Amino acid sequence: xxxxxxxxxxxxxxxxxxxxxxxxxxxxxxxxxxxxxxxxxxxxxxxxxxxxxxxxxxxxxxxxxxxxxxxxxxxxxxxxxxxxxxxxxxxxxxxxxxxxxxxxxxxxxxxxxxxxxxxxxxxxxxxxxxxxxxxxxxxxxxxxxxxxxxxxxxxxxxxxxxxxxxxxxxxxxxxxxxxxxxxxxxxxxxxxxxxxxxxxxxxxxxxxxxxxxxxxxxxxxxxxxxx
Numbered sequence: 001x002x003x004x005x006x007x008x009x010x011x012x013x014x015x016x017x018x019x020x021x022x023x024x025x026x027x028x029x030x031x032x033x034x035x036x037x038x039x040x041x042x043x044x045x046x047x048x049x050x051x052x053x054x055x056x057x058x059x060x061x062x063x064x065x066x067x068x069x070x071x072x073x074x075x076x077x078x079x080x081x082x083x084x085x086x087x088x089x090x091x092x093x094x095x096x097x098x099x100x101x102x103x104x105x106x107x108x109x110x111x112x113x114x115x116x117x118x119x120x121x122x123x124x125x126x127x128x129x130x131x132x133x134x135x136x137x138x139x140x141x142x143x144x145x146x147x148x149x150x151x152x153x154x155x156x157x158x159x160x161x162x163x164x165x166x167x168x169x170x171x172x173x174x175x176x177x178x179x180x181x182x183x184x185x186x187x188x189x190x191x192x193x194x195x196x197x198x199x200x201x202x203x204x205x206x207x208x209x210x211x212x213x214x215x216x217x218x219x220x221x222x223x224x225x226x227x
Contacts, residue, residue: 059110122166
């Protein structure tokens with residue numbers, strides 16, 4: 001029957017097209033569920049796309065929950081693409097969807113504590129951060145990637161030695177890479193006793209209060225501009 005030909009042709013074409021490979025867990029992403037967040041970002045972009053050449057903040061929940069970015073950095077074209085409890089590799093995998101299209105002048109990146117908590121070593125986290133920078137610079141070589149150090153969360157006190165090691169390794173690696181920067185927010189979030197200041201964190205002792213974000217704002221403010 002001739003009416004079947006269009007259907008058969010469509011099926012043949014579909015079979016001929018290469019299938020998109022799913023990200024590998026844990027080699028490329030920590031959780032394939034982040035695809036849902038990407039769909040939400042795509043919908044938001046259709047409604048009101050971030051300005052090209054702006055200043056992007058991306059990473060895990062510490063970025064996602066920073067809902068005062070515009071007020072904290074007035075006059076700067078800042079926008080937020082943080083998602084869930086993401087790890088470094090997640091932002092690398094989805095960079096083609098939530099970094100490259102915006103062509104930001106700067107990317108402020110925060111991730112790493114979820115990675116360590118899931119069992120990644122400090123060296124792996126360092127390598128993952130380097131891979132993120134390289135992924136951004138592959139398409140946007142002039143974009144500056146500013147990495148925010150891993151914060152000292154009281155709820156993850158057992159990880160603090162690994163956090164310190166990872167921060168040191170990341171800082172050393174970035175020092176050898178062009179168009180990168182590093183900001184230490186770990187040290188100013190410590191008290192006089194050298195321990196994390198609980199007052200900077202919510203009840204879960206993981207996510208930050210406005211006072212915690214005030215420290216980040218002060219540390220990052222001199223860099224939050226296109227140069």
